[in-house]
Amino acid sequence: MANWDLFREMDSLRREMENAFRGFGAARLLEPAFLPGMGVRPFPRINLREDADNYYVEALVPGVNADQLEMTLQKGSLTLSGERKEVEGEEQAKVWHRRERGFGAFLRTIELPGEVDADKVQAAYHDGILRVTLPKQEAAKPKKITVQVG
Structure with a gap:
């Protein structure tokens, strides 16, 4: 046990x-169509990648206004939160035949693979995609080590 x-x-x-x-x-x-916070299908769906200088997070947040998005960076974790509003008139529908697009508040925390320079983080939102560039701290960047011969 x-x-x-x-x-x-x-x-x-x-x-x-x-x-x-x-x-x-x-x-x-x-x-489930939509589960805020801890759930089976996390929202928003993300991609996390890196190169030598930065980590990149791309989050799919269609139907969310940029002013409804909030991001915090703390101890190697990036937290995205916000709210996707219900479309006007949907709440008045008497019968739903299919409802796969959800609404409501959401929260997603992404563990980053290394330390980030929080003062240089940039975020851009376009066509329902949030793109966050997180510059690595100098200590997290790969270092080239030269091998001495002889």
Whole structure:
């Protein structure tokens, strides 16, 4: 019982149920459309990459106004939060036949692979994609070491 984890067990059960219903077309019933914070399908979806000088985070946040986005950088973690508003008129619909696009508040924390120079971080938002450039601290950059012969 020392290594028992409730969330890991719940996730394992969810995967088993998805596999059981996969061939019957019912697996979509088990997928949440939108889960803020901690959930099965984290939102926003991100890409995290790096080169010699920077880390780059690209987050898909369609339908979110730039003024609704908030970012914080603390101890090697980048946290994105905000809110995707419901489209006007949707709340009045009597019957939904399919509802895959969610709304509401969200929070996503991304662990960065190294230390970042917080004073030089830049972010740009265009067409529903948030692009964040996080310059590495000098200590995190790769160092070339010359080998002495002789």
